[in-house]
Amino acid sequence: MSVKRTFLSVWGMILAGVVWAQPRLAVDRDVANMGEIMFQLPSKVNFTLRNTGTDPLSITEVIPSCGCTAVDWTHELIAPGAEGTITAIYDAKMLGVFQKDLEVYTNASDEPVYLHIQGRVVSKLSDYSGSFPIDLGNVRLNINNIEFDNVNRGDHPMVELQIVNMGRKSYKPYLMHLPPYLSAQYFPETLSGGRIGKIMLTLDSEKLHQMGLTQTSIYLARKVGDKVSEDNEITVSSVLLPDFSSLSAKDREQAPHMELSADTLDMGELGRKRKKSMTVLVSNKGKRTLEIRTLQVFNKALAVGLSDRNIEPGETAKLKVTVLAKYLNKVKSSPRVLLITNDPARSKEIITVNVKQ
Numbered sequence: 001m002s003v004k005r006t007f008l009s010v011w012g013m014i015l016a017g018v019v020w021a022q023p024r025l026a027v028d029r030d031v032a033n034m035g036e037i038m039f040q041l042p043s044k045v046n047f048t049l050r051n052t053g054t055d056p057l058s059i060t061e062v063i064p065s066c067g068c069t070a071v072d073w074t075h076e077l078i079a080p081g082a083e084g085t086i087t088a089i090y091d092a093k094m095l096g097v098f099q100k101d102l103e104v105y106t107n108a109s110d111e112p113v114y115l116h117i118q119g120r121v122v123s124k125l126s127d128y129s130g131s132f133p134i135d136l137g138n139v140r141l142n143i144n145n146i147e148f149d150n151v152n153r154g155d156h157p158m159v160e161l162q163i164v165n166m167g168r169k170s171y172k173p174y175l176m177h178l179p180p181y182l183s184a185q186y187f188p189e190t191l192s193g194g195r196i197g198k199i200m201l202t203l204d205s206e207k208l209h210q211m212g213l214t215q216t217s218i219y220l221a222r223k224v225g226d227k228v229s230e231d232n233e234i235t236v237s238s239v240l241l242p243d244f245s246s247l248s249a250k251d252r253e254q255a256p257h258m259e260l261s262a263d264t265l266d267m268g269e270l271g272r273k274r275k276k277s278m279t280v281l282v283s284n285k286g287k288r289t290l291e292i293r294t295l296q297v298f299n300k301a302l303a304v305g306l307s308d309r310n311i312e313p314g315e316t317a318k319l320k321v322t323v324l325a326k327y328l329n330k331v332k333s334s335p336r337v338l339l340i341t342n343d344p345a346r347s348k349e350i351i352t353v354n355v356k357q
Helices: 003-020 249-253 325-330
Strands: 025-027 031-038 043-051 059-064 069-073 083-090 096-106 113-122 139-141 145-151 158-165 174-176 182-187 196-203 212-221 233-240 258-260 264-269 275-284 290-297 302-306 316-324 336-341 348-356
Touching: 025 113, 031 043, 031 083, 043 113, 059 069, 059 083, 069 096, 083 096, 083 113, 145 158, 145 196, 212 290, 212 336, 258 348, 264 275, 275 290, 290 302, 302 336, 316 325, 316 348
Parallel strands: 031 113, 145 233, 264 348
Antiparallel strands: 025 043, 043 083, 059 096, 069 083, 096 113, 139 158, 158 196, 174 212, 182 196, 212 233, 258 275, 275 316, 290 336, 302 316, 336 348
């Protein structure tokens, strides 16, 4: 083989490597139909992003087509195989049909990706079951499972809980059993019959005692003297991330690097089985010991076991995930496993478990 041909062959291999090693953006949907939303009650919708490439993905900017839409997105680097979110909030200050665009810029391409939201703003909903599926009798809620995800120490994130008074008498919403790290504000404080309001729930991350997942249950009082029960329960979870801001570039080069054999487990149908298990391989491709600092499940329908929480470079541990059928119908959140690690690029990893009874 001539020197020229050898040079061209090597150069071709280098180019192939450059083309392959790049982030790639995949979105769960191009269009989000928000359906009917109430006049003057801002509504939120999320787009889930996934990095299907081999390099970290960065969302550099999201530009809405008008000032009536507020946007937020995952500002941290999204590792290969990991997910991020773009959130759009439409202000609903004008009645009628709307369609708005989001222009998304990332490091995966010089060209933007276009996402769209659409719906109809109405003065009165024709059917509350779609927008407020949680039926508590005299009131309905839009959700009864709240998640504060990717929280850093010092953050004070807020979640909006929407509520409608289905009765004829005025009603004062009130959340019972709030822990010290949660606070609530009610808008308005009193809801007349047939009216919609909102509860703003704020998390004080400084008052969270542990890294990783913290869960609690709060309860919506439907009347004066109401008691707590599964019927008026609202589950709240938060995920507090470790802080790697002080790491130097050299420390990051020498850091552990976690790889999972799967981040989604499809268990299929359980049938008559009381439980079913699958195994995920957790590998350390980095240069220092990988520490699984926190291993938790989002609800009691899952049980987990890890063969080793300290994984040396080049080594692999086995994570056994078991679905418990008797709890599946009693949980509000989807079955997931949370890992908090000392890998600065993948400090938090979620394994989703899909299962049918």
